[in-house]
Amino acid sequence: MQKTYYDPADLKKFGKISEWNQELGDAFFEYYGKVFEDGALTAREKSLIALAVSHTEQCPYCIDAYTKDGLQRGITKEEMMEALHVGAAIKSGATLVHGVQMMNKVNKLDM
């Protein structure tokens, strides 16, 4: 039997986290639901943001969930990939921008 840290079937059990703390679980899911409603941003735009963040967070459950959510909303694979590149650009930019700290440190320590 294959054993992995991530089981796709666990995504269906997400709601069960409330069982060990109903109050906080309910509060989270209420907040979560509100966040994804149409607002200044459409639910469609929020779905694409969520997809990009799912990748930068490297959460397989979130990737499955928001890929499916995107398809249900009629989001195309081209739009999905473009959103993913936004996440990737920020992730790599965030790595590179720390290079300034490295450069500062080198400049301070190096003769």
Next chain:
Amino acid sequence: MVTKSLHKRESDLANSNRQLEILSNGIFQDGELPTFKNKISESNQFPLKAKKLEILQINVGYMCNQVCEHCHVDAGPDRKEIMTRDTMQQCLAVIKKTEAHTLDLTGGAPEMNPDFRWFVEEAAKAGIKDFIVRSNLTIIRANKKYYDLPEFFKKHNIHVVSSMPHWTRGKTDKQRGDGVFDKSIKALQELNAVGYGMPESNLRLDLVYNPSGAFLPGDQASMEKDFKKALKADFDIEFHNLFAITNLPISRFLDYLIASENYEDYMYSLVEAYNPTAVAKVMCTNTLSISWDGCLFDCDFNQMLELPVNSKAKHISEYNEALLEGRNIVISQHCYGCTAGAGSSCQGVVA
């Protein structure tokens, strides 16, 4: 991309009993799905009863110029089942004596029935309020003899309901066949040109969206907004409403679900999205579906699964309102498809 019907391929899924066996027994690894019967019993909605007849949905034949991946009719150019003029006469006799306000012609491509125009003209005289033709659009561009269909529809004030799975070429052609998108766009422009779908026009043009894969349709209102924006911007096309319809796990879509190993997850998705408030509004409660050979069914899906009405009157020639009204609707596991989320019917969401 499929090119032949399940029947032509002699697939075991062409057999309705095989489909029902899969739907009832499932292929689930971790337990069984709850039965639809038990599910609706929880909210005291079993048995589901037929109400007053409002819609007569007539399938005039399984012949079609397209072979769509998800087709629950298993329609295609290789299907020869076609309604005869004699059976149409029997339907006309019923149309004249019922108070049903909507006549919904479907197929296959209903326009390919050689008696289609005769039937439309005769039925138009019978006083139907909403006369729907479910057109796959490409038929309008398939052959010279169909080029005047937009004018014909207009002449009889037909409500045109057309399939359009997406506003992009790639997703549309993947589900419905290469070249379908371009032909559909051209057909929509021709319908617009005679007045169909324009904001103030009485010539109704609605589009039908079916998801192009193993997922449920999203919010109908949002999808409609996106379709309208994209079709207007890219092709200057107008239409009235978008009907988001859930793909039911039968026939070619069931074949696709099993082949792509999505069947189990899809069924769970339908059950998880089960909405008890949609049950009372499912289309089978006010609709009668008539097959090409005149047999009576609660809906188009039951027709394809060969599950006839639970009534002594089983053929259009035996139509009897007293016998049919209040009948128990025949249900099976595929019915989850019509009660998922906001519900699904031939007119889009129901709840």
